[in-house]
Amino acid sequence: MKIGLLGYGKMGKTIEKIALARQHDIVLKVDTNTETYTLDDVDVAIDFSTPDAAVDNILKCFSHNVPVISGTTGWLQHYDEVVAMCKERDGTFLYASNFSLGVNIFFELNKTLSKLMANLPEYNISMEEIHHTQKLDAPSGTAISLAEDIIKNSKYGTWTLDAAKTKALHIDAKRIENVPGTHEVLYTSNVDSISIKHTAHSREGFALGAVIAAEWIAGKKGVFSMKDVLNIG
Numbered sequence: 472m473k474i475g476l477l478g479y480g481k482m483g484k485t486i487e488k489i490a491l492a493r494q495h496d497i498v499l500k501v502d503t504n505t506e507t508y509t510l511d512d513v514d515v516a517i518d519f520s521t522p523d524a525a526v527d528n529i530l531k532c533f534s535h536n537v538p539v540i541s542g543t544t545g546w547l548q549h550y551d552e553v554v555a556m557c558k559e560r561d562g563t564f565l566y567a568s569n570f571s572l573g574v575n576i577f578f579e580l581n582k583t584l585s586k587l588m589a590n591l592p593e594y595n596i597s598m599e600e601i602h603h604t605q606k607l608d609a610p611s612g613t614a615i616s617l618a619e620d621i622i623k624n625s626k627y628g629t630w631t632l633d634a635a636k637t638k639a640l641h642i643d644a645k646r647i648e649n650v651p652g653t654h655e656v657l658y659t660s661n662v663d664s665i666s667i668k669h670t671a672h673s674r675e676g677f678a679l680g681a682v683i684a685a686e687w688i689a690g691k692k693g694v695f696s697m698k699d700v701l702n703i704g
Contacts, residue, residue: 474685475499475513477528478520478543481605485678486517493682501528510535515685522546522607529553529564538563538688542570542681544612554694565688565695568612570680574654575697577669581617581656584667585624592626594658594665599643601653609644613654618642621656651677 472495476483479502487497498512501520510516510531515538518528522545532539533556541564550566557564569575588594598621600614610618610632618630618640631639655668671677680697687700 472496472686472689473498473512473514474682475501475508475510475516475537477501477516477518477539478524480519482519482542482674482678483517485674486519486681489675489678489682490685493686495682510537513537515540515688517541517681517685518543519681526553530556533557533560533562533564536560536562538685538691539565540681540684540688541566542568542677544568544615545608547612547615557694561692563688563692563695565684565697565700567680567684567697568616569652569677570684570697571652571669571671571676572680572683572701573676574613574652574669574671575680575701575703577654577667578616578620579703580667582620582624584656584658584665585621588658588665589624591660594660596621596625596627597641597643597657597659598630599645599653599655599657601645601647601650603650604646604648606646609646610642611644611652611654613652614642614644617654617656 474490474495474497479500501508516532518541520543525543525546526549529539600611627640629639634641651671653670658665684700
């Protein structure tokens with residue numbers, strides 16, 4: 472498979488390593504210094520760019536009938552617009568806030584726990600996420616996905632980064648050097664605490680999931696998620 476990398480930072484380079492090991496070809500590398508590029512030789516594009524570039528990258532793929540996998544976060548205010556454009560152009564699009572296979576299992580655990588705790592208002596819920604200092608958005612897209620699933624089954628109507636707002640689900644977003652990604656959900660009452668936690672040990676788990684998604688999406692049309700790739704949920 473001929474893969475185009477739209478974004479060639481640390482994640483792009485790790486994806487390249489994984490893809491080459493799985494016998495794929497990298498035929499395009501787009502970084503912040505790339506002014507123009509063509510998708511003529513690309514079978515599937517993998518976008519790990521920046522919030523400012525992601526939408527244009529994705530729409531360009533639709534225009535050239537190239538399936539696109541996106542792991543860029545921070546642009547989701549345009550998600551519905553992108554999905555509508557994908558359907559209009561009979562395109563192929565898969566977005567995930569996190570491509571780690573373990574994190575996608577963690578998403579399902581989080582949903583199940585939130586449903587089990589839904590009728591226990593004595594528990595207060597909080598979250599912590601830790602990432603490397605180069606991460607541009609806070610909270611992480613993964614943390615937002617976790618929070619949105621909790622909110623559906625809890626007393627909270629929204630999430631916040633402000634610990635002083637007690638009526639919203641608080642996310643403590645920390646940036647520490649060389650941390651690939653840690654997410655913890657904590658339920659606390661006066662008598663006990665329950666927590667679930669996922670800790671990434673390297674970027675390779677994210678990269679592997681993105682390449683597996685690119686392999687899976689070949690020949691398909693529509694809008695997908697990692698739940699489709701893993702056949703879960």
